[in-house]
Amino acid sequence: MTVKLKLLAIIVALLQLWGLAAQQPTAEQQIQQASKVYEQALTQKNEPLLKSILADNFILTTASGKVLTKKDMMLNLTKEGTKYDKFESSDVLVSVLNEAAIETGKVHTVGIRGGKKIAETTRYTDFWVKIQGKWLLLAEHSSFIPNP
Numbered sequence: 520m521t522v523k524l525k526l527l528a529i530i531v532a533l534l535q536l537w538g539l540a541a542q543q544p545t546a547e548q549q550i551q552q553a554s555k556v557y558e559q560a561l562t563q564k565n566e567p568l569l570k571s572i573l574a575d576n577f578i579l580t581t582a583s584g585k586v587l588t589k590k591d592m593m594l595n596l597t598k599e600g601t602k603y604d605k606f607e608s609s610d611v612l613v614s615v616l617n618e619a620a621i622e623t624g625k626v627h628t629v630g631i632r633g634g635k636k637i638a639e640t641t642r643y644t645d646f647w648v649k650i651q652g653k654w655l656l657l658a659e660h661s662s663f664i665p666n667p
Contacts, residue, residue: 556571560572562604562605577655599634603628618648619647626661644660646658
């Protein structure tokens with residue numbers, strides 16, 4: 520093989536590697552996608568999907584001060600009087616440090632909880648951890664934003 524052909528082969532290989540690397544989502548994008556999966560699991564009442572996105576030792580501190588575990592979340596998902604129609608997130612920021620990430624934002628939630636219609640806006644902080652190559656939600660905290 521001539522030097523020119525070797526050089527061309529190296530350039531092609533590098534371009535292919537660069538193209539593959541450019542296609543990989545960033546950690547921030549992975550968190551944003553995982554967050555969408557979380558919302559999707561809640562709106563679709565999809566137990567396997569919810570189970571797959573929550574860490575086993577997941578803890579949620581709700582805006583009303585209740586503390587829920589992963590088991591509680593799974594039970595709430597199947598309750599008759601609970602149905603989430605939509606989540607509209609805004610002001611979302613993601614900060615990643617190695618295998619952990621903090622996501623903050625504001626979410627407007629519409630649906631039924633405890634048999635009562637809700638339309639509420641909360642600020643939230645989610646703590647994500649990467650376990651065996653997958654981002655899982657470990658903790659969540661939310662606070663009500665009063666209606667203007």
